[in-house]
Amino acid sequence: MKNKLTIYILIAMVLGIITGYIVHENAAPETISGFSKNIKLLGTIFIRLVKTIIAPLVFSTLVVGIAKLGDLKTVGRVGGKAMLWFVTASLVSLLVGMVLVNYFQPGSYIDLSQADNAGLKDLMGKTSEFSLQKFIEHVVPSSIFEAMATNEILQIVVFSILFGVAAANLGPYSKPVINALDVVAHIILKIVGYVMNFAPFGVFGTLAAVVADKGLSIFSFYFIYFGYFVLGIAVLWVLLCTVGYIILGKRMKGLLKAIANPLLVAFSTTSSEAVFPKLTEELERFGCKKSIVSFILPLGYSFNLDGSMMYMTFASLAIAQAYGIHMPIGEQITMLLVLMLTSKGIAGVPRASLIIVLATCAMFKIPPEGVALILPIDHFCDMFRTGTNVLGNALATTVVSKWEGELQEEGAVELQS
Template sequence: MKNKLTIYILIAMVIGVVVGSLIHNTADTDLIKSFSTNIKLLATIFIRLVQMIIAPLVFSTLVVGIAKLGDLKAVGRVGGKALMWFITASLISLLIGMLVVNVTQPGVGMNPAGVDASGVADVVGKTKGFSLQNFVEHIVPKSVFEAMATNEILQLVVFSIFFGVAMAGMGEKAKPLIKALDVLAHIVLKMVGYVMLTAPLGVFGAIAAAIAINGLDILLVYIKYFGAFLAGIALLWVFLLIVGYVFLGKRLAPLVKRLGQPMLIAFSTTSSEAVFPKLTEELERFGCKDKIVSFILPLGYSFNLDGSMMYMTFASIFIAQAYGIHLDLGTQLTMLLVLMLSSKGVAGVPRASLVVVAATCGMFDIPVEGIALILPIDHFCDMFRSGTNVLGNALATTVVSKWEGELAEEAVEVV
């Protein structure tokens, strides 16, 4: 069934491109807008179905995972290894974006005048309150129920860590609850299989809506920008796969094979969040222990979005190039560090990469309206960012599992 579903998703992508192109080339503006809005509902339904099960999955698996780790010392050890990976991967991703945009210079010669800035207001509006206070409020929940209702993964992680450590400290008394939450986690993972059956419809809706509005011609208009971005993504993939091979050896190939379907769904829906439950399932089947997966993966979704990181430096410096603003090496490195920190404050925010880019441009006196230059092509860039984010988090979880001696020699199936 798994291979059939992948085939259905690929077919849905092709049909989506064909239908979207047909509508874009033959319909008037009003019909295109109406079609895009309505067909995108298919993608919305799929993503909302996935979001529906993220909160109970994160809570149940993370609490059980921490309780199984046993004590605060083990939690700190595993968390420390994960953060070391996250910080290193994030810095290298940002550096790759900075390197590629400086070598290819896609913004040089581009005329920002006359670009439609009507869509900028929505993105810029989200940068208000982008401060230390906003960052802290985004991390620490005032209510676990609010965090669950809004799918704030980072806030859920904070609560679940406290809850899990407290359960571990209770000893035998907590065993019945640990067992109940373990059962809940497996029930939610069973639901994942049912939800994934709707993935082809969601993929079709997302692709058709994007192509109907923008058309494939947008790729030709932005060929220099998009080509340079793809070069950066390719370079990042090479780096991730080399590092993955260093730590995993021959097991890297079967891991990447298992990631095919999750990456395909993330790519076509532009949502790495949409595959969080499926990715959890696949990593456990690959041989990662549930206690490691349930701890590392939610952290990764907040701190380790490699594809998005690469794009942030790339897009920020591109806008500066388009406006003829020279940024010396020191300024660019400062921008890199700002992006490294500020990106952690908007995890889970729609179009988070653009929000961070807009906020960073404002800090370095780069016209925020320059976001309008990349808005038309952003959906297509987001497809590759999302797929790369999935690869980065899967590698992080698998490598930490191996460091902890918790990676099974042979792939195991989850019942």
């Protein structure tokens, strides 16, 4: 069924693009607007179904994972290895974007007349979310129920770590609660299978809507910008896969095969959240220890967004180039470090990468309205950066499992309990 689902998703992608193109070329503007709005509901339904199960899945699996890891020392060791990977991968991703944008100068090819000013207004209203106060509020929960209701993954992670550590320290007394949460996690993973059957419809609706609205002609204006960005993503993939092969050996190929389905869904829906439950399941089946997957993967969704990080430096500097603004290397490195800090904990925020770029441009005296220049092509860029985020988190989880000596042979267990 897994291979059939992948085929269905690929067919849905092609049909979505063809349908959207036909509508864009033949329908009146008001008809296109109505079609895009309605067909996009298929993608909205799919993503909302997945989001429904993310909060209980993160909480149950993370608490069980920490409790099974044992003492606080083990939690600290595994967490330390994960953060080492996250910080290194983030810096490399930011540097790849910075080097490529300086070498190829993609911003100089951007057509200033193609700005999407309507889309910019929507983003401008969200930049206040990234003040220092809002950042702290984004990390530290005031209510676990509010955090779950709004899918604030980082807040859920913070509470779950506290809960899991406390449960581990209570020993056998907390075992009934841990066992109950373990059952909850397995039930939710079962629901994942049901929800994923709707994925092809979600993919079809999402792509049909954006192509109907924008048309394929968008690539004629942004071909060079988009092409250099995809080149950057390719470079990042080569680096990640090379490091993965050095650490995992021949199993790197098996990992790519195992996560192919989640990668495809993330790519086509531009939502890494949409594949969180399925990715959890596939990594466990691949041989990663359940407790490590439950601990590392939610952290990765907040701290390890490799594709988004690369795009942030790429887009910010490209906008500066479009306006003819020269930024010395020292200033660019300062921007890189700022992005390193401000980008954490944004996984659940729609179009988070662009919001961060908008805030960063304002901070470095780059016209923030320049974000409107890259908005028309952003959906297609988002497909690639979202897929890269999923690869980075799958690789981080698998590598930490390997470092801990807890990576079992693929097929040794169907799903660990």
